[in-house]
Amino acid sequence: MTVEPDTAFDLQPEFPSALAARVASWASTKPDAEAFIELRYRGITCEPRSLTYAQLHRAAGLLARQLRADTAAGDRVAILCAHGLDYVVAFLACLYADRTAVPLFPVSAARNTARLDGALADSRPALSLLSASDKVTENSVGAALGRIRRLPEELRTTAATDPVLDPVGAGPAYLQYTSGSTKAPAGVEIGHAHLGAALAQLWRAVPAVRHKPIVTWLPFFHDMGLVLALALPLYSGVLGVTMAPTEFVKRPIRWLRACGDYRAGATGSPNFGLALAVSATTRREREDLDLSSLDVLLNGAEPVRADVLELFTETFTAHGFRHAAHTPGYGLAEATLSVTIGDQDAEPVTHRFDRAELTEGRAVVDGTGTAGIPLVGCGAPAGQRVAVVDPVTRTELPAATVGEIWVAGPNVGAGYFGNPGATAETFGATLDGRSERWLRTGDLGFRLDDQLYIAGRLEDLIVVDGRNHYPSDIESTVAATAPEIRRGHVTAFGHDDGRREDLVVVAELAAAAEADALAGIARRIRAAVASAHEVMPGSVVLVEPGGIPKTSSGKLRRGECRRLFGAGRLPHLVTIGNQPTV
Numbered sequence: 001m002t003v004e005p006d007t008a009f010d011l012q013p014e015f016p017s018a019l020a021a022r023v024a025s026w027a028s029t030k031p032d033a034e035a036f037i038e039l040r041y042r043g044i045t046c047e048p049r050s051l052t053y054a055q056l057h058r059a060a061g062l063l064a065r066q067l068r069a070d071t072a073a074g075d076r077v078a079i080l081c082a083h084g085l086d087y088v089v090a091f092l093a094c095l096y097a098d099r100t101a102v103p104l105f106p107v108s109a110a111r112n113t114a115r116l117d118g119a120l121a122d123s124r125p126a127l128s129l130l131s132a133s134d135k136v137t138e139n140s141v142g143a144a145l146g147r148i149r150r151l152p153e154e155l156r157t158t159a160a161t162d163p164v165l166d167p168v169g170a171g172p173a174y175l176q177y178t179s180g181s182t183k184a185p186a187g188v189e190i191g192h193a194h195l196g197a198a199l200a201q202l203w204r205a206v207p208a209v210r211h212k213p214i215v216t217w218l219p220f221f222h223d224m225g226l227v228l229a230l231a232l233p234l235y236s237g238v239l240g241v242t243m244a245p246t247e248f249v250k251r252p253i254r255w256l257r258a259c260g261d262y263r264a265g266a267t268g269s270p271n272f273g274l275a276l277a278v279s280a281t282t283r284r285e286r287e288d289l290d291l292s293s294l295d296v297l298l299n300g301a302e303p304v305r306a307d308v309l310e311l312f313t314e315t316f317t318a319h320g321f322r323h324a325a326h327t328p329g330y331g332l333a334e335a336t337l338s339v340t341i342g343d344q345d346a347e348p349v350t351h352r353f354d355r356a357e358l359t360e361g362r363a364v365v366d367g368t369g370t371a372g373i374p375l376v377g378c379g380a381p382a383g384q385r386v387a388v389v390d391p392v393t394r395t396e397l398p399a400a401t402v403g404e405i406w407v408a409g410p411n412v413g414a415g416y417f418g419n420p421g422a423t424a425e426t427f428g429a430t431l432d433g434r435s436e437r438w439l440r441t442g443d444l445g446f447r448l449d450d451q452l453y454i455a456g457r458l459e460d461l462i463v464v465d466g467r468n469h470y471p472s473d474i475e476s477t478v479a480a481t482a483p484e485i486r487r488g489h490v491t492a493f494g495h496d497d498g499r500r501e502d503l504v505v506v507a508e509l510a511a512a513a514e515a516d517a518l519a520g521i522a523r524r525i526r527a528a529v530a531s532a533h534e535v536m537p538g539s540v541v542l543v544e545p546g547g548i549p550k551t552s553s554g555k556l557r558r559g560e561c562r563r564l565f566g567a568g569r570l571p572h573l574v575t576i577g578n579q580p581t582v
Contacts, residue, residue, distance in 0.1 A: 018192050019199065019231055020095040020165050026237050027057035035234065038084035039243040039258060046254075051085055051155060059089045059155045061163020064096035067127070070147060071099055074171055075126035078102040078145065079221075080116075082131040083244040086151045087220045088230055090129045094174065095192070098166040101174035102187070103221040106130065107137040115551075118185045119177045120144040123417065168192045175417050176223050176333045187417035188333050197410035198227055198336035199235040201383035205341045206327070208295035212265020213239040215258045217248035217273070224300055227337040228268050238265075252277045253285040256316075260290040268298035270555075271305050272488045274312045279487070292320030296327045296344045300337075303454045303472050304328040304376040306350040323347050330378035330454055334426065334439055336411040339386060340452045342379035349377035349451055355533065359468045363400040363446045363453065373473045377451030384409020387431070387438065388447055391458065394432045397446075402455050405445045406431075406438040444470075460558050462494040464501055464535050471558065474529055478507055481528035484521050486510045491548055493562045495538065502538025502578065505529065506561055506570065508545050515574070518542055522576035539565075539577040547571055 026035065031054035040047045051059065067077060077099045081087045087103075094101035102123045107113055121144060128145035130137055132153045138145065173195055175187035203209060214233045218225035220242075233240030241262050248255045256277060259267055269277070274297075299309070313323040324347045331338040342348060352372035357364040366372030387396050388403040397403040406429060415423030429438045444455040456470040463469070474492040479485060489508035494501045505525060513521070522540040530536045549557040549564070564570040 018095075018168060018196055019235055020092065022237070023053065023057060023060070023092060023234050024163070024165055026234075027053040030237075031057075034239055036085060036088050036240045036242070037262075039241065039247070039254070040084075041243075041247050041251075041254065049085055051088075055156050056089065056092070057163055058157050058159055060092035060096050061161075062157050062159045063089060063093035063129075063151070064163065064166075065161070066149060067093055067097040067099050068166075070149060071097075071126045073098065073169065074100070076100045076102050076123050076175065078104050078120065078123065078125035078128040080104050080106045080128055080130050080134070080137050080145075081151060082106060082134065083220055084242060085155055086131045088234075088240075089155055090151065091174075091220070091226075091230060092234075093129075096163065096165050098169050098171075100172050103174060103176065103226055105219065105221045106134050107140040113140060115177075115185055116141065117144065119187065122185065123175055123177075123187055172414065172417070174226075176226070176336075176413070177221075178333050186419065186422065189414040189417050190336055191414055194336050194411055194413055195227070195231065197383070198338065199232055201411060202228070202232055202338055202341075203236060205338070205382040206266060206296055206298070206344055208265035208344060209233075209236050209238065211238065212293065212295070213241055213262045214266045215241040215255070215262050215264035216267055217243050217245050217255050218268055219245050223333040223337050224268060224298075224331075228298065248273070249276070251280075253281045253289075256281070256286075256289055256291065256319075259294055260319075263293040265293060266296040266298065267294065268300075270299060270301035271308045272301075274299070274308050275487050278311055278315045286316075286319060289316075289319040291316055292322075294321060294325045297325050298327050298329055298341075300329045300331050303456075304348075304378065305476070306348075306374045306376050307476075309348055309350075309376070328376050328378045329382075330405075330443075330445075330452055332441055332443075334413050334441070335384070335407055335409070336413060338382045338411070339384065339405075339407050339441075340379040341382045342377065349449075350374055351377075351448070351453075355473070358402065358455070358470070358473075361402040361468070363402065363448055373470075374476075375453045375455070377448075377453055379452065380450055381409075381452075384411060386452060388445060389431065389438075391440070394430070396431065399447045402444055402446045404458055405441045405443045405452070405454075407441060408436060408438045412439045457558075460493065462492065462501070462503055464494070464503055467535070469503065469533060469535060474503070474505065474533060477529055477532045478505055478525050482507070482521055482525055484510055484513065485525075486545060489545075489548055489556075491556045491558050491561050493558045493565075495562065495566060497578070503529070503535055504539045504541065504562070504565055505537050506541045506543060506548055506565065506572075508543055508547055509573070510545070518574040519576065522574055526576055537577060539575055541565065541570065541572045541575045543570070543572050 035053045037050045079090045127147040172189040173192045216229035218229045329341040352366040354364040385408045387406045391404040429440045471492040475490040478490045486508045549560040
């Protein structure tokens, strides 16, 4: 049975749904209100920079005029600006000029350029936008940037010419490059209507974003950062407050302090951000912290982990945080962002599911309440149709049955830029006997009591001796078994050596350890997995911190880790079990 949204997503028919038109409207109706604040830091000193709606509108309008002179209709414009107000102005200018934005990121000494190189080669921008202070990107990337225009150091402008919004054309508003966790980067074509639908869905599903500030550290080039952190405040007409992700990682208390200082109603973070906010803040730093204004902490990680939610609540309850503010959701770049969202007024729903039943594709709640796989419900559809499908027969599955998640709705993108084959395969799926087109997400999940639960990735499913095993479940067992392992830095995958498929576990150490201790940790992990999952890992590999490949948004790249292991090129400290033959 397909899960349908309970009401239509159109909420304000008299108000423009296109983001650019809404910003222009706010500039007209409340020109002097602050639209966006960027928080910069020097040590413990915070230095905010802000733009009002009128200032933002004029700055975007001036840059849009320059884009029209530098580029032609249909051209792609890559955004490689520093995180903050530059990025907001650059993205809006592309919308104003009806140029296809390509949200990317500047080069830094700490960042590998492979993903950026791939996205630039695929999108072929006519022009790239850089911040005035960027001294690295142009020399590192070169001709792939096309022409270069730098944003002015001072964004406030007194331009006499009124900003112009070009009519929305047939082309994409922007190309959202996927994180590359399982495949090469691909640009999802997101149209103006797709973005408008996605923002309207969020506006309706999360009431807090209609009247309170949204404070985030999420990177703007990522789909959650672009839609939730950059576009949604401008759509809703509430204050947007942002800090660079690096500023959050350096001192996670900055994010929490900003939420309290600006009385944020909504924010967002994946699991690792919540875990870091607990482990990397001190009791003294948390003194006088006030999170009582927070109604929503959106979490769209894959999967959302119950233990992380509970640990965050346990740490910050004394500072006004309510467990009900945790709002799990599920989404992906191909759907612009959200597919399902939890109820902002209800506590997250967590059940433990019988492990043996789940390996057979059946979701059965464990009656003991202590054993089984803990999974967090990701809510209900936010304005689209969601089906759980047998990917072989292409038929819908009943509730409590694991299958591939398919989505149809006005927020689903048009396809992959320049790749009709992949577009047809992913965006053109049809159910048996029906003509409606669906987006195949590649994610496994099931429905239970009006909640969608995520079980894992279809292509990450590990099959050993005819039994299915979900990587996230095995990874949770490893984390619980070995405190010496970095939380959230474990990956499990299948490796076929030509004779059989074996389970491989790769884990990052939290600190240096002696060689004898390393072997003991690996053997302990192997025994725990064998006991809990009834499958003996063929290999347990321990690596140094940072040794597991990750995407730019912090997700583990299981596919790349599998490839490196299979090629014998995964740097390791110790391996217990089989080593690949190359």
